[in-house]
Amino acid sequence: MTNLDLYAKAEHLLGIEEATEALYDLYRSELDDYDVKTLLDVGCGRGGFMQRMISDGVKCKGVDLSALMVQECQSQGLDAECIDAKDVTGKYDAIVSIFDVLNFMNKEELVDFLESMAEKLNDDGLFIADINTLYGFKDVAEGTMSNDSEEEFLNVDAVFENNELHTKFTLFEKNEAGTFTKYQDTIVQYFHKINIFQKLEGLKLVEKQTFSLYDTEDKTLLIFKKR
Template sequence: MSLDLYAKAEHLLGIEESTERLHDLYIQTLKKYPVKTLLDIGCGRGFLMEKVQELGMVCTGIDQSAVMVDAAAAKGLTAAKKGICEVEGSYDAAVAVFDVLNFLDKDGLFIFLQCVAQRLNPGGIFIADINTLHGFTDVAEGTMTNEDENHFLTVDAYFESEELHTEFTLFTKSSPECWVKEQSEIVQWFHPLKRFRNVPNLKLTHYKNISLYDTNDKMLLVFQAV
């Protein structure tokens, strides 16, 4: 899927409140560690970066969507369109908020985590959240629609063989009589907790269930570079 299509439809997904709650949880966790520099992986429009910088941390963001990166940069934030393995420099901490790890298959996840480890200072931390099996099968699966004056969005999702397939269909009004249709699919992968227990150079030090949309639909993971 084009992540730029997701960026166009994001305001119709109704995730503002849950995003705020996740950001608050990440900030509470970051405050427990001596973090001066932070890498936000999948930074989006930079909402978490703004909050973190208010705490005195120097924050850099990366995202795969040019639309998101441009929005963050327009706020004066340091953001770039690149993947974690393209990042230079090192950081006291890195975060990957709102399902970033679930957008990676098993092999891609392993590569991603190794690149994260290489970007962390000795003893640095990495915080991420993942969807639980319940979060995929009982919460994310299904159909939703939403609209505003110039857009109509349909989201259809089904879970099969540890994969959640979600099709986005967005209609955008280009004139009073004309609508432009854009459609694409994203795939997310379920990762059991045991997959994170023996990651080279990253030790899983803490994890806990999160109830974001339903009871225990997500899990927060905290790693430390070793």
């Protein structure tokens, strides 16, 4: 099981449903200003945002590196694949990466990814993503939390140091024998300064909005247009 599949198994215990819906509302409102007929959702998760956009008549495709997430999308009849976004074929009017997907990449990976996304946009295409601010990492994401039910117990321990957030997930899940199976892995996220996004060849940063998702100014929304 990959660390992203562990996250997928534990996500329902994290209490992020309200925040996720708020992000979907924000992205949808931004896309309303553009004539979007085709959309690529990178890091599509369980497909909630694609479902919203499909209801608006937009043709959507999703990719995610968690096979568990993609299986859930496919079970709903959504067009989703467990592949690297750089391997997607075709071009789109808009590409989105929702809920700090960009923070899962180091600087080199990030620049390579963004330049690749520019190649997958139609002329005048739009790319929208959100990232954690430094405050969002240091004062919101860092720390320890736990949650449990009769069938599961989750502990999350996150440490922010040297502009990296290392989050250890430990999940105990009750099995058919009545005992508990332990899953444990770590996910690393990286803080990125805005100037990285202002030096891209294929994308032009046209708007940035710092906003509050969990706490004061913990997120920044980035809107790019294809050069």
